[in-house]
Amino acid sequence: MRLLGFGILKGMAVTLENFVRSYFDRDRRHHLFTKEYAWEPGAPAEVLPARADTTVTAHSRNFPILLHDGADPMGGIRCVACQICERECPPQCIYIEKDYDEQGKYIKRPAIFDIDLSVCMSCQICVEVCPFDAIVMDSQFELSTANRFGGLLQHRDQLLKSNEYYHRIHPEEARARDDRMAQEKAEKEAKQAAADAAKKKAAEAKAAAEIAAEKSKPEPSAPTAGGAA
Amino acid sequence: MSAAAATAAASYSLVRQPAMETGLLEVSMGPHHPSTHGVFRMDVRLDGETVVALKPVFGYLHRNHEKLAEGMSYLASMPFTDRLDYFNSMTNNWAYALAAEQLLPIEVPERAQYLRVIMAELTRLVNHTSLVGFFLNDLGALGTPLLYAFRERERILDLFEQASGARMMCNYFRFGGLRCDVPEGWLARARAVVDAFPRFLDEFEKLLCENEIVLARTQRVGVLSGAQAVNAGITGPMLRASGVNYDLRKVDRYGIYERFAFRVPLGSAGDCYDRFMIRLLEMRESLKILDAALRDIPTGPVMGNAPRVFKPAASETYGRVESPKGELGFYLIADGTTKPYRYRVRPPSFINLTVLEDLCVGHTIADAVVILGSVDIVLGEVDR
Ligand code: SF4
Numbered sequence A: 001m002r003l004l005g006f007g008i009l010k011g012m013a014v015t016l017e018n019f020v021r022s023y024f025d026r027d028r029r030h031h032l033f034t035k036e037y038a039w040e041p042g043a044p045a046e047v048l049p050a051r052a053d054t055t056v057t058a059h060s061r062n063f064p065i066l067l068h069d070g071a072d073p074m075g076g077i078r079c080v081a082c083q084i085c086e087r088e089c090p091p092q093c094i095y096i097e098k099d100y101d102e103q104g105k106y107i108k109r110p111a112i113f114d115i116d117l118s119v120c121m122s123c124q125i126c127v128e129v130c131p132f133d134a135i136v137m138d139s140q141f142e143l144s145t146a147n148r149f150g151g152l153l154q155h156r157d158q159l160l161k162s163n164e165y166y167h168r169i170h171p172e173e174a175r176a177r178d179d180r181m182a183q184e185k186a187e188k189e190a191k192q193a194a195a196d197a198a199k200k201k202a203a204e205a206k207a208a209a210e211i212a213a214e215k216s217k218p219e220p221s222a223p224t225a226g227g228a229a
Numbered sequence B: 001m002s003a004a005a006a007t008a009a010a011s012y013s014l015v016r017q018p019a020m021e022t023g024l025l026e027v028s029m030g031p032h033h034p035s036t037h038g039v040f041r042m043d044v045r046l047d048g049e050t051v052v053a054l055k056p057v058f059g060y061l062h063r064n065h066e067k068l069a070e071g072m073s074y075l076a077s078m079p080f081t082d083r084l085d086y087f088n089s090m091t092n093n094w095a096y097a098l099a100a101e102q103l104l105p106i107e108v109p110e111r112a113q114y115l116r117v118i119m120a121e122l123t124r125l126v127n128h129t130s131l132v133g134f135f136l137n138d139l140g141a142l143g144t145p146l147l148y149a150f151r152e153r154e155r156i157l158d159l160f161e162q163a164s165g166a167r168m169m170c171n172y173f174r175f176g177g178l179r180c181d182v183p184e185g186w187l188a189r190a191r192a193v194v195d196a197f198p199r200f201l202d203e204f205e206k207l208l209c210e211n212e213i214v215l216a217r218t219q220r221v222g223v224l225s226g227a228q229a230v231n232a233g234i235t236g237p238m239l240r241a242s243g244v245n246y247d248l249r250k251v252d253r254y255g256i257y258e259r260f261a262f263r264v265p266l267g268s269a270g271d272c273y274d275r276f277m278i279r280l281l282e283m284r285e286s287l288k289i290l291d292a293a294l295r296d297i298p299t300g301p302v303m304g305n306a307p308r309v310f311k312p313a314a315s316e317t318y319g320r321v322e323s324p325k326g327e328l329g330f331y332l333i334a335d336g337t338t339k340p341y342r343y344r345v346r347p348p349s350f351i352n353l354t355v356l357e358d359l360c361v362g363h364t365i366a367d368a369v370v371i372l373g374s375v376d377i378v379l380g381e382v383d384r
């Protein structure tokens, strides 16, 4: 005969087992405790966790930052203010203004680059569309501020982080990106060199042809010696 | 009865109002009610405790998803699809990528195909475990099953985070493949999670399936017949719980599903218990698929030869996948520009919700909560 309440007792056995095991099962113990975020409160933002059990891994992303090469943020800024990311950002939280020098000439860097983190949805589309590898995702989670309105509006100088910082937070991704950039650069240079060589050759050929033409004018019967150059 | 009481009763009957006597009680459950899984309202008319009419009211979470997508490039609405059914961002991504890949054919590399299947089936595990947990929560088993479910879900979300950078808003699929490959060691970690999962399912079944209270509260409650389900356009586990054998993974064989051996569990009664059991059984089948996929996955690129700017020629298409909640479809009309002319989502939980009144009428209001839980809705998808 089926004992009424047997199923309930069976269920209670499961909960009891879980309770007891939570003290002994290493795997469960690890998973039963709340994990903390990466940065200890008060630690400088550039310090990365040494702890293994953080939820922030080398792969997590939250908000975009701008990268610069070298020590001087504005000297090495990679962004050229092409505004592709501004156009593509799905919730339209990027605002860019181009920078001009005194003569009104565009100098390929942003005068204003604002990202409203209260609107940003951490989607990484800006990173993907940027043709200059200028913008990448950060993993800084401790961003709360007391100011509701402007507090999360990040300006260019707050967004600028060094490439070394990027290597620290996303080592694998950063290495891959650097490798690809180096490769692209090499390809571009090779192409440029090839183009230059071709141009030089064409120019030489043209010059030679001109010389030949010059020579052939006064003395139509003279042989065109320069033509073979 | 004393004389005084009799007179009181008599005088009471004198002032009775006929309109009140018929006494249907109207209750507005929600929009902020813990049982409604988000911001959703049920206007319920009750005769005593029995539901005589029920009107679902939704739209509280409307975010203009479709119109927004028509104003931005094809790629830019990919992250918005994550936010439709925020439990299953991977399958949402897949449905949208599938539709877009029909507009502009791009060959998806082998490894990406396998990873897509792995991600989709992990998503199914996430969805079904949490659904069972929430369902038991609605039944009054506060906490325990839900926390067990979330404990397991956590491991899968960790996998998602390592692969895509985010736990829930993954934004991982691209037209022609995936955004990036999984990091080193990921497949081994996924394997460990998949291998440990059956133990959890055993435990879960032991905890719940024979529990007399669960049986009493769910069997013969909210019965949906197969014919009614088909007529209403119900899809997913809810349809299969009513005994209709229809699973897009078998019907459409999108992706590489024809390579995997798995069965489609079917219910017979179409009640809440069947809907609950179907989810547990489907998880076992998902594990089989995961097992095979993790074994066979090749190495190679994860992104096909996609153009830098996605600009399909004028055409229209409908792409659909079997999301954990049912048939999720994207209907796209391209007009030759970089933006879709029309972008329409067929959300499974919205359409599954349309039979809610038929399921609830005749049951008590406490059962209405259980029935809603067994439908498995996510308001982000219902309201869009
Ligand atoms: S992560 Fe997404 S939402 Fe945030 S700035 Fe980049 S494109 Fe915009």
Ligand code: SF4
Residues within 6 Å of the ligand: A078, A079, A080, A081, A082, A083, A084, A085, A086, A096, A129, A130, A131, A132, A133, A134, A135
């Ligand atoms: S971050 Fe990249 S895409 Fe955006 S403006 Fe700068 S260079 Fe252009």
